[in-house]
Amino acid sequence: MKNASAYYEHSCVTCNARMHSVFSVIQGDHLSELNLHKSCTTYKKGQLIFSENGLPMGLFCVNSGKIKLSTTGPDGKEQILRLVKGGDILGYRALLSSDRYHCSAVALEDCSVCIVDKQYFLKLALEQKELCVAIFKKISEDLKHAEQHIVSLSQKNVRERMAEAILFFKATYGFDADGQTLAIQLSREEIADFVGTSTESAIRLLSEFNGDKIIELVGKKIKIVNIAKLEKTANLLY
């Protein structure tokens, strides 16, 4: 894979993704100031954006593309912890707690990402109350999701978790134009690393869901054909 990241120009003032991000509350002069403290980069599919144990140099703002956040377990197995899309911020936890990254971020498809200077972001977060509130909300949501994930891993079987995962992929990335096919393509291994199961079990479950007419497997893509049954299979609480 050709993996050279490329610099490109993109203004915060006109940025579309910003409007869906924590920075949507920033206006006027602060916005052009923000623009002066960031640079833009593109990443090719598969490329590493930052790495477990690394020190954060800035805050990543995803302009477009999909990114996985994952960490390596004690036996070297990957665990996918979060999935990120345009409008999301990335690497904020390590930044806000003066910690190293505990996840790696890898592009799931070609991405464009801005990097906001660390000091400037921290200053802005403390000065702009609306931004501060937005960050509180963002991190609180991530904590809530993580704790819901804990409950699922702890109390649901693999079949339920797989159904839940498919619904989560849908909630996060939505559908292709057909309104049925998931707009994200993950390998079976990646799905297993999110669900918390073996690759073979993940493959088997997807194949079963296919047989049960809950989903259809179109190449590597997943089409949801019976969402009611999928929700029932997921044994949802929330």
Added chain:
Amino acid sequence: MKNASAYYEHSCVTCNARMHSVFSVIQGDHLSELNLHKSCTTYKKGQLIFSENGLPMGLFCVNSGKIKLSTTGPDGKEQILRLVKGGDILGYRALLSSDRYHCSAVALEDCSVCIVDKQYFLKLALEQKELCVAIFKKISEDLKHAEQHIVSLSQKNVRERMAEAILFFKATYGFDADGQTLAIQLSREEIADFVGTSTESAIRLLSEFNGDKIIELVGKKIKIVNIAKLEKTANLLY
């Protein structure tokens, strides 16, 4: 159990627990102001402090005592998500994200807790930068712990998770005066609800660890007699 909570007096200015909390950064006039916006309550062992789906009315600051944060899974089984002690704050996630509680808080032993007025806390958090930073750090740490819990549940077996849980209890609450016995007493069911296993499996594992001379079961209390072996059994990464 007699469960009437009692009001009592306790000043923030002289509060010992405060020095280990996010409010350690508050000083001078702000401190006496904080004192005017809080009230103190005691809770008996087993008493509910707040409840899943409830609306937060204020921020809880634990003065003394131990508290569990747990949520109910899809089939009614309890999941313990966090363990809290003196100096910790409680209920901040719902407050910061204008959400309802997604956990219940129950006293594991007699507790004294202060409740800071919601509006005042939010105002103070946005005005006092040091407090804001402390909150960022606190919530970031909780997110990190939650994500480490996800990795364990996903990739470790019950034996490893049980060993890890015992080490976590030790890290959170420490030992009794003998330097070996865990200072927290949980039922086997509560341990199971933290580890993510059945009560019987939890009992069996503890009994096995006892047989392996890793721990000793002194009544309902757990004594760590071979911490090196316990750490090895936990298959730690971090």
Added chain:
DNA sequence: CGGAGAATATGATAAATATCATATTCCGGC
């Protein structure tokens, strides 16, 4: 002090899931 219900303990069995083995298909590079 005694008895009832809960908590703990332990064995037997069933169910869920991982692991191992082996095809089959897919896909990028030549």
Added chain:
DNA sequence: GCCGGAATATGATATTTATCATATTCTCCG
């Protein structure tokens, strides 16, 4: 277009863990 390695698929088996059953012990309360 075709080759080789990776990804996907599927069966057989082993392992882990939950569930069910039944003692035993503890604890609280009258």
